[in-house]
Amino acid sequence: MELAYYSDYAVRLVNTEEPARNKDALTSVDAVRTLFGAGVQMARRVTDADVTRFRNVRGRLRAVFEAADGGDHTLAVDLLNSLLMEYPVSPQISGHKFLDDQGRPDWHMHLADHPSNASAGYAAIASMGLAFHLTEYGPDRLGLCQAPPCRNAYLDTSTNRSRRYCSDRCATRANVAAYRARKRLEAAGSGKSGRTAETAQDSRALSER
Ligand SMILES: [Zn+2]
Ligand SMILES: [Zn+2]
Incomplete structure (x- = not known):
């Protein structure tokens, strides 16, 4: 041991x-x-x-x-x-x-x-x-x-x-929170102008790569 x-x-x-x-x-x-x-x-x-x-x-x-x-x-x-x-x-x-x-x-x-x-x-x-x-x-x-x-x-x-989290449970929770925050940002962006919505889409495409 x-x-x-x-x-x-x-x-x-x-x-x-x-x-x-x-x-x-x-x-x-x-x-x-x-x-x-x-x-x-x-x-x-x-x-x-x-x-x-x-x-x-x-x-x-x-x-x-x-x-x-x-x-x-x-x-x-x-x-x-x-x-x-x-x-x-x-x-x-x-x-x-x-x-x-x-x-x-x-x-x-x-x-x-x-x-x-x-x-x-x-x-x-x-x-x-x-x-x-x-x-x-x-x-x-x-x-x-x-x-x-x-x-x-x-x-x-x-x-x-x-490693950043104590457990798989916390890692999942953090990922869900980050995803929701990103969605909120995108929703707020598309509400303002088409241009920001486009940018939001671009950055999402980037992060998914
Ligand atoms: Zn012993
Ligand atoms: Zn934790």
Whole structure:
């Protein structure tokens, strides 16, 4: 398992909140436990006190994505570095999973098996994963969805660095909105004079090419 894989922990946590819609899914111990994924031991250690701690870490991770998305890469790195300082990893090689039924261990890295609490463990894993992603692929790979009001975080893993939306759903929504805006413009243009309608048609023909 690549260490950059753990960057998904950061994305998952950040996207439990939709600030523009005033929505927050992180309101219970169960919601926090879900973030860890199935079969992760640390999830069992989540207590009521962790809900607030997770929200706090979430705000700080979102700030990293906001800085990176806004082009302030030094700030993104500074914010992430302070998270790494505060939530250090304690790497251990674990073999609790098996490669086959002969019991050959599937050796893999655990980043924080004995944290002071579940949120410290999660923060360490998420920050380390994000740090690996940032250094491996570049800070411009950390983005926020461009389909308002959504501002979900995403990691761009496309080969041509073209990703702008958190999901297919948001990409479709943005395309529909852009199409409607173009139609409105065309309608307004043709209402004024034949000349503008012609221009609108030309630009449409161009964009369809
Ligand atoms: Zn494991
Ligand atoms: Zn989105």
